[in-house]
Amino acid sequence: MVTSTSHTPTDGAAEIVFRTEGLSKIYDMGEVQVHALREVDLELYRSELVVLLGASGSGKSTLVNILGGLDTATEGRVFYRDWDLTRADDRELTQYRRRYVGFVFQFYNLIPSLTARENVAIVTEIADDPLSPEEALDLMGLGDRLDSFPSQLSGGQQQRVAIARAIAKQPAVLLCDEPTGSLDSETGVVVLEALERVNRELGTTTMIITHNVVQAEMADRVIRLSDGRISEIALNETKTPARDLTW
Amino acid sequence: MRALNRKLLRDSWRMRGQLLAIVLVVVAGVATYVGMRGVMHTLYESQEQYYTEARFADGFATVRRAPERVADQLREVPGIAAVETRVLAAANLDMPGFDEPVSASIRSVPDGEEARLNRLLIREGRMVEPSRGDEVLVNEVFAEAHDLQEGDTFTATIRGQRQRLTVVGVALSPEVIIQVQPAGLFPDPERFGVLWMSRSALAAASDMDGAFNDVTFSLAPDASLDDVIERVDLLLDRFGGTGAIGRADQTSHAFLEIEFEQLENTSTVLPLIFLLVAAFLLNIVVARLVNLQREQIAMLKAFGYSDYEVGAHYITLVLGVVTAGAIVGTVLGVWIEHLLGQLYLDYFRFPSLEYSFHLPVVLTAFALTAGASLIGVLGSVRRAVRLPPAEAMRPAAPPTFKPTIIERIGLQRFFDQPTRMILRNLERQPVKSVLTVAGMSAACAILVLGLFFTDAMDYLVEAQYEIAQREDLTVTFTEPTSPRALYEIASLQGVTYAEPLRSVPVRLHHEHRTQDTSLDGILPDAYLRRVIDRELRPILIPPEGIVLSDRLAHVLRVAPGDHVRVEVREGARPTRTVPVVALTEQFIGMGAYMDFEALYRLVGEGPALSGAFLMIDDAEAQVLQHRLLDRPQVASVLSQDRVVEAFEETSAETLLVFTFILSLFAGIIAFGVIYNSARITLSERDRELASLRVLGFTRGEISYILIGEIALLTVLAIPFGFVLGSVAAAGVAATLATDLFQIPLVLTRSTFAMAATVVIASAVFSALIVRRRLHTLDLIAVLKTRE
Numbered sequence A: 001m002v003t004s005t006s007h008t009p010t011d012g013a014a015e016i017v018f019r020t021e022g023l024s025k026i027y028d029m030g031e032v033q034v035h036a037l038r039e040v041d042l043e044l045y046r047s048e049l050v051v052l053l054g055a056s057g058s059g060k061s062t063l064v065n066i067l068g069g070l071d072t073a074t075e076g077r078v079f080y081r082d083w084d085l086t087r088a089d090d091r092e093l094t095q096y097r098r099r100y101v102g103f104v105f106q107f108y109n110l111i112p113s114l115t116a117r118e119n120v121a122i123v124t125e126i127a128d129d130p131l132s133p134e135e136a137l138d139l140m141g142l143g144d145r146l147d148s149f150p151s152q153l154s155g156g157q158q159q160r161v162a163i164a165r166a167i168a169k170q171p172a173v174l175l176c177d178e179p180t181g182s183l184d185s186e187t188g189v190v191v192l193e194a195l196e197r198v199n200r201e202l203g204t205t206t207m208i209i210t211h212n213v214v215q216a217e218m219a220d221r222v223i224r225l226s227d228g229r230i231s232e233i234a235l236n237e238t239k240t241p242a243r244d245l246t247w
Numbered sequence B: 001m002r003a004l005n006r007k008l009l010r011d012s013w014r015m016r017g018q019l020l021a022i023v024l025v026v027v028a029g030v031a032t033y034v035g036m037r038g039v040m041h042t043l044y045e046s047q048e049q050y051y052t053e054a055r056f057a058d059g060f061a062t063v064r065r066a067p068e069r070v071a072d073q074l075r076e077v078p079g080i081a082a083v084e085t086r087v088l089a090a091a092n093l094d095m096p097g098f099d100e101p102v103s104a105s106i107r108s109v110p111d112g113e114e115a116r117l118n119r120l121l122i123r124e125g126r127m128v129e130p131s132r133g134d135e136v137l138v139n140e141v142f143a144e145a146h147d148l149q150e151g152d153t154f155t156a157t158i159r160g161q162r163q164r165l166t167v168v169g170v171a172l173s174p175e176v177i178i179q180v181q182p183a184g185l186f187p188d189p190e191r192f193g194v195l196w197m198s199r200s201a202l203a204a205a206s207d208m209d210g211a212f213n214d215v216t217f218s219l220a221p222d223a224s225l226d227d228v229i230e231r232v233d234l235l236l237d238r239f240g241g242t243g244a245i246g247r248a249d250q251t252s253h254a255f256l257e258i259e260f261e262q263l264e265n266t267s268t269v270l271p272l273i274f275l276l277v278a279a280f281l282l283n284i285v286v287a288r289l290v291n292l293q294r295e296q297i298a299m300l301k302a303f304g305y306s307d308y309e310v311g312a313h314y315i316t317l318v319l320g321v322v323t324a325g326a327i328v329g330t331v332l333g334v335w336i337e338h339l340l341g342q343l344y345l346d347y348f349r350f351p352s353l354e355y356s357f358h359l360p361v362v363l364t365a366f367a368l369t370a371g372a373s374l375i376g377v378l379g380s381v382r383r384a385v386r387l388p389p390a391e392a393m394r395p396a397a398p399p400t401f402k403p404t405i406i407e408r409i410g411l412q413r414f415f416d417q418p419t420r421m422i423l424r425n426l427e428r429q430p431v432k433s434v435l436t437v438a439g440m441s442a443a444c445a446i447l448v449l450g451l452f453f454t455d456a457m458d459y460l461v462e463a464q465y466e467i468a469q470r471e472d473l474t475v476t477f478t479e480p481t482s483p484r485a486l487y488e489i490a491s492l493q494g495v496t497y498a499e500p501l502r503s504v505p506v507r508l509h510h511e512h513r514t515q516d517t518s519l520d521g522i523l524p525d526a527y528l529r530r531v532i533d534r535e536l537r538p539i540l541i542p543p544e545g546i547v548l549s550d551r552l553a554h555v556l557r558v559a560p561g562d563h564v565r566v567e568v569r570e571g572a573r574p575t576r577t578v579p580v581v582a583l584t585e586q587f588i589g590m591g592a593y594m595d596f597e598a599l600y601r602l603v604g605e606g607p608a609l610s611g612a613f614l615m616i617d618d619a620e621a622q623v624l625q626h627r628l629l630d631r632p633q634v635a636s637v638l639s640q641d642r643v644v645e646a647f648e649e650t651s652a653e654t655l656l657v658f659t660f661i662l663s664l665f666a667g668i669i670a671f672g673v674i675y676n677s678a679r680i681t682l683s684e685r686d687r688e689l690a691s692l693r694v695l696g697f698t699r700g701e702i703s704y705i706l707i708g709e710i711a712l713l714t715v716l717a718i719p720f721g722f723v724l725g726s727v728a729a730a731g732v733a734a735t736l737a738t739d740l741f742q743i744p745l746v747l748t749r750s751t752f753a754m755a756a757t758v759v760i761a762s763a764v765f766s767a768l769i770v771r772r773r774l775h776t777l778d779l780i781a782v783l784k785t786r787e
């Protein structure tokens, strides 16, 4: 692992997908102000797999939420390609999320009253050029659990349904907030393998949040946040396949 | 089907118990609205159509005797389109197989030509032949009451002459859509009937050759009724006219109008209550659902569902419930409309009822329900939509508990741990607790409202017929008669006591308001006919001044101390101003009263009686009534028992049906509210309760926590329900009050007890269902799923 001061990835001429300029987020809690992000400058490139590391409370979720159009910054700018998300209104952000972003959450957030297939369909139905729910679930190795309800699936299976849901619309970016956070390491590896495969086969720009340093080994780049600031951006010369990770 | 709709269906199925309870409340509201409004429109349209077809007159006037040429003068009156003179005669009938006396009003039909106004519709048989004094047509209700067929005969006494009459047919008239005896207040077709006879024959029998004693007229378009009446009165005055009246004062029409008014009021107030309750229930259910699905909503938004789509999702659920309720309610409502229509046809004799589907009524019902429900859930849905998606991804902060008031003032040592949990939970969700109490109070209030009518009817009968009017028989004379007649009647066998009756038709004026009524004389030491105050104590009638019924005073806007102008409408027709000296409680009709001597002075004539009140020996009742009717000066005999009976058969009966429906629906509401609130409490707290079970609490102990909460809310709700119900009863009594009939506000202990019992029973029933679910709580499943 090599520390780098430039933001350039390996091949030097990659397309920039996200760019932030002096991004800050302050939660006003009345008496106290919480600085969740402090002047973050960052670029993310097409098709790269980035792992975002940091202690709990360091601002990881806040950053990903702002990139994904779920939250808005207090100061600074965020661009998705040429689109200034900081100027987008609610309706535009909804369109942005609908077209370009796939989310994977720590707690899966599946709809309990819908089957695996329907949980994916709920997203493909509003997408422009989606995979079919069956294809997406097949990709996640769940071709035989199409009609299972979330309560009939294990945690790892549920998270893979959630990934199938996120990738089925063929998003430009996949944002995963601690996708293995509530899984044991064995199941966690299976989920990471799935994400790795999506990144490799569909070329989806992927950002994975974790506070587990081992998982950083599968990334193209590793970004470290501490106390709302980027403390380090590291380029990973030799990626370890997810299957070989243990923690 | 779209996945989102599938979610909706499955969510609904999971909440089917709660949603069904709400659907029932909506059904109740829509059904009452569609049924009552529907029948109102049906009656109204049937009335309009019948009036037009039969040429129902616009004005009516009675005279003592006027020569036929006056008719031509009437035709000249500007604004009058058509005039029909006729002869009316009172008769007493001996109906075969019916022991009691029967009185009749015989009306003439023109000889050899069709009537210009108030045309008869022959239902059976044929028209009477001109000049045949032995042929009559009988009104349909009367024919049915006595099972009269074509060719049946009976004896009638007209002006003292006995005469045999043959029924040649059965008819309907727009003048007697409802047939009520002149002095009576309720239909009694067994003891009173309307008959029609040839004009020349009836004129001959009642000494009216070349003359008439009654006239009806129709108005030209744009004519003013008041102007025409003024001119008609001027013309007829010297022939003993008692003042022309418009349709509004025509008995049958007035009865219909009152019924329409009551239908309109009831069909507004009742459904409104149901709609509010439905809106309230939807509010708590949707608020809960949105809360429960915070993260699902956030996920949908994260994946690009718009605020609009998310809002529409929950609105669809609400509209689904409302639509289901509205459809079932409409079907039920149309059925109720036909049911009520058939009931009404017994009293209101239209040729037929033209039922039609009143789309505007149904649409209004639907719009009102949907509107109320949407307003009810708007807050929750807006909260769902406004939820910032990032916010919702974070697990909700654990609810903040504070020490309860009870703990703060140091009473907690009196309560065990589970009881403290109940109290804390109630304090933590004050809005939900308050709304649940409100819902249960509403159900309790509706029960009080429904039950109150029965008490009110009992009270009314007691006040009116046991305290104020204690006579057994009321005898009326054909015309004001010398007081000697009273002594003759008092001496008849079977009469134990007699009091004089003097009733003068008057028009009362105060400022610009007027009201026609009768002014009755009251004896200072009256025993039979008395006026009473609000506490039902007899009022000592002052030697001067007038006593008005509450309602009449209200209509004229007068209070004791004010003066009213009394225009006497018979005899020398004097007009005098007299002070109002007291008000009297009177539930049926609106009378005016005066000391006997004062009344004579006011009218400006010597003592004359309109009739007599009698107390009689029951054993002699039948014979006595016949003996009375045989006297030429007697026009009618009215039995108090019959009046009470007729009253109970009509008004009381419809009100009791109404009470039953109301109680049933209130039960549905009570159950709907309590069941919903208990189910929601259970689903909110199943994790907590399951954890307690895991920690070793028994089923009994956790049931106590949940059911204790329901019990506490129920106990809180009941007193509020009593207050609310009393206020609602007062409101409904006021809205249903008509000039004919007022409902006393009487609330008894048994009403409150019954209302409380139904609410408690619903609570127990809901608690039992919830307890069963609690006992089958799957501990592992509940603890495994993350809220």
Ligand SMILES: Nc1ncnc2c1ncn2[C@@H]1O[C@H](COP(=O)(O)OP(=O)(O)O)[C@@H](O)[C@H]1O
Pocket (backbone or CB within 6 Å): A027, A029, A034, A035, A036, A054, A055, A056, A057, A058, A059, A060, A061, A062, A063, B391
């Ligand atoms: N809605 C919020 N209101 C107030 N403070 C918040 C809110 N969301 C996050 N924070 C605070 O912002 C900081 C960063 O939070 P977060 O981005 O969730 O960190 P991470 O995901 O790295 O654990 C933390 O101190 C957290 O307490």
Ligand SMILES: [Mg+2]
Pocket (backbone or CB within 6 Å): A060, A061, A062, A177
């Ligand atoms: Mg986080």
